[in-house]
């Protein structure tokens with residue numbers, strides 16, 4: 029998952045872009061970038077690391093201009109090289125900067141087509157660079173020296189026809205404006221907001237509504253699946269549906285884990301959906317574990333806290349914070365590499381042993397993916413003197429790889445793959461293990477917006493919404509990105525790719 033922002037303002041936008049990215053940091057911790065436009069020039073700063081580390085005062089000073097876009101990255105294609113940090117840039121037509129959240133499922137075919145038909149070279153292994161070049165090639169067909177809203181909508185219509193997968197995109201075009209669009213299934217989120225100033229209206233798009241709140245923009249609405257937004261340099265807003273059969277099928281994992289609780293996606297409060305998940309799971313626990321002697325419900329910070337509190341309320345049990353989170357350590361699941369993830373769990377969470385001593389505890393997490401967190405946390409609970417350790421997951425068993433922007437390319441890495449619940453419980457050493465049912469998870473989220481007919485739930489049921497995923501594709505991504513098969517990349521090779529960001533210090 030990545031986070032994207034774009035602003036067309038009346039005054040310099042760098043600080044607002046920066047602030048917007050800091051509240052989207054939970055979507056990507058690997059790299060951050062901002063590009064602004066002033067007097068027909070791009071100013072770019074992108075680097076590996078968190079937002080606060082990538083931008084120093086000297087960079088912010090250089091990021092002048094009233095229009096710009098930004099990105100925080102969690103890689104799902106290519107490498108962690110700073111050259112694959114976004115925004116990406118191409119000089120023709122006009123000069124385009126581009127930021128993408130999601131993952132294309134036909135990038136392999138597209139790369140070949142981009143070369144054969146458009147004679148365009150792709151210098152990295154990032155699917156986002158391919159997407160940018162498809163977009164640029166379509167824009168090239170507009171022969172006028174300025175781009176109209178109709179041109180933009182034609183371009184996005186053609187792009188939708190060529191690419192498949194998940195994409196929320198924001199692009200800044202020199203001398204023209206900012207374009208944003210969302211894939212026809214609306215897998216990845218994108219929100220539109222407005223800020224009224226004495227000098228006129230300013231517009232912003234962002235992956236999550238919380239980024240609009242943080243910089244004083246008012247949420248207008250979600251960008252519709254398939255829709256394109258064009259905000260001209262002068263600040264005029266144009267919108268049009270550009271997909272033939274759009275459907276709103278947001279990724280359910282946004283609600284389980286990715287998004288911040290204070291975000292609204294497609295009319296759904298992420299927080300409220302998590303409370304509903306807690307209620308449903310609490311009811312299942314009451315039904316199936318009626319004879320268990322649970323003394324206390326303890327969340328595994330941070331994402332599961334809203335779910336755990338509601339489970340405790342439903343079961344009428346005490347809710348206690350038995351683990352303290354080190355606030356300076358980020359999310360472990362989106363860290364690159366299993367070794368780093370594993371080491372970080374104990375650095376991130378510490379048990380308050382008095383909350384465990386002699387008690388039967390119910391630990392709650394939002395999800396169990398590789399089992400990195402649950403295994404270690406149960407061990408910590410036992411070391412702290414817990415009598416019994418039960419474990420509940422607000423999401424069902426994750427048995428299928430993700431191909432839409434979550435870095436789970438290999439089924440073999442998933443602890444629930446090919447295993448029954450008892451086997452998983454044995455592996456993580458839980459005295460009892462319970463998962464939310466898929467129907468309850470969907471109902472919990474849908475309760476907040478019954479108009480949504482379908483969610484993207486492939487990691488749980490293997491039904492990929494783009495219908496283009498077969499075994500051969502899954503084997504290819506497993507080979508390319510799976511933990512065990514991932515080829516080591518030389519540092520020198522990575523820095524050689526870094527072409528568009530020369531003044532990187």
Ligand SMILES: O=P(O)(O)OC[C@H]1O[C@H](OP(=O)(O)OP(=O)(O)O)[C@H](O)[C@@H]1O
Nearest residue numbers: 330331359360361396397398399400401
């Ligand atoms: O089974 P695993 O492979 O360990 O993955 C699942 C865990 O990873 C996430 O936590 P993370 O530390 O990323 O973030 P959080 O602080 O938002 O909970 C998630 O909330 C689970 O705790």
Ligand SMILES: NC(=O)CC[C@H](N)C(=O)O
Nearest residue numbers: 029030103104105129130
């Ligand atoms: N998680 C994402 O949205 C990743 C975007 C893009 N596929 C990349 O790897 O950079």
Ligand SMILES: [Mg+2]
Nearest residue numbers: 328329330331
């Ligand atoms: Mg967690």
